[in-house]
Amino acid sequence: MDCVIQKVTTKIAPVAMMIIFGDGLHNFIDGMSIGAGFSQSLSTGLSMSIAIACEEFPHELGDFAILVNSGMHVKKALLFNFLSACTAFGGLALGIILGELQVNFIFAFAGGLFLYVSLADLTIGANDGLKVKALSARIPLWKLAELRALPTPANSTRKACQQE
DSSP states (O other), rough: OOOOOOOOOOOOOHHHHHHHHHHHHHHHHHHHHHHHHHHHHHHHHHHHHHHHHHHHHHHHHHHHHHHHHHOOOOOHHHHHHHHTTTTHHHHHHHHHHHHHHHHHHHHHHHHHHHIIIIIIIHHHHHTTTTHHHHHHHHHHHHHHHHHHHHHOOOHHHHHHHHHO
């Protein structure tokens, strides 16, 4: 009786690599934010660290679930999730170096990234139940709200007159 052991390979979905690289970039920006925060003051760095840690815990759990669901074994998913998290250390070093000079740019870039992720990813999932026609009918209302929020010379003059 011959026993043959065959290695079973499962195909890993392409979304897994997208998650790993995207998460690596996201963690790099997180590290830059923390480094820039610590270059400003200890309290700013600690508050940034706590806020990012609170955001990262569910984020990494979600990424792990997607990696396993896309066909990766649990150990391999943990390894790749850990490696993508290690990019935060490179961002931390760069954030400390550049934080003295470009802290506003770093915070603006990180804030823009967080807004993009929340608006692009989360609102798409929230609107899954809407019909395409209903969503397209609401887009002009969003644009009007954006235009109203923009500072214009007329708005600036009106505010200046109200302050007098």
